[in-house]
Amino acid sequence: MAIEEMKVRDAFRITPSQLPDNRGLFFEAWRLGGLIAASGQPFTVRQVNYSVSRRNTLRGIHGTTLPPGQAKLVTCVRGAALDVVVDLRVGSPTFGMFDTTLQEAGSGIGVYLADGLGHAFLALSDDTCMNYLCSEEYxxxxxxxxxxxxPDIGIPWNTTGQLIRSDKDTHAPGLSEAAARGLLPTYEQALASYRPAAPAGRRP
Incomplete structure (x- = not known):
């Protein structure tokens, strides 16, 4: 599998190598050793979540305070979604930046988000199911x-119909407002949570 760092620091896109045959195909979705080697961060799965969404459902942007934090590995297991990572860590070199990934069930592509990063996605088909492996219990x-x-983040959702959103997401504050209200985690807090597994030579 290929693990590449995304435009947002400490977010990684995982693309598996598929092995097709007359029965169908097989692939390794991810390996703990490979993820730790690429990210320099610990990752222990303590909770598994699923969401099922109708087409044009927009979920997010969701993150977690530090502590406790909650790193995630997100994969589309049915349907398709435009998956987005946003850096919510005040003081980060990529604060406010985002990166997108087309996740389709047949591709097996996954996205790893470290503590302090935000996640959102737009369901591109009915009955889209997303799987979340979480490092901490909610x-x-x-x-x-x-x-x-x-608009200050500027994610190009390119929607083709009326969005379906929760009241909470609809009325969520913008990034600047959330930062001014002290709602966001800091880059320093995030670095402190990453350090235990960082190998020699890994940049801070």
Missing amino acids: VPGTMVDIQALD
Whole structure:
């Protein structure tokens, strides 16, 4: 499999190598050793989530306060989605930047997001199912919600119909407002959570 760092620092796109035959195909979605070697970060799965969405459903931008943090490995297991990572870490070299990945169930492509990064996606087909491997159990009151349509972030959703959103996401603050209100994690907090598994020579 190929693991490449995305435009957002500490986010990684995982593209598996598929092995087709007359039965269908097989692929390794990810390996812990390979992910740690690429990211320099620990990753222990403590919770697994699924979301099922109708076409034109927009979920996010969602992040988590630090502590406790919650790194994620997100994969589309049915349907298709435009998956987006946003850097919510105040002081990060890529703060406010985003990167997109087309995730389709047949591709097996996954996206790893370190602590402090935000995640959103637009469902491109009905019955789109996303799988989330999470490094921490969900703690009520620690979720960070940011406006996915914030023009200062400028994500090109290129929607073809009316969006379906939760009330919480619809009324979420923009990135600048959230930063001014002290709702966002800092880059320093994120670095402290990454250091335990960072190999020699890994940049901070």
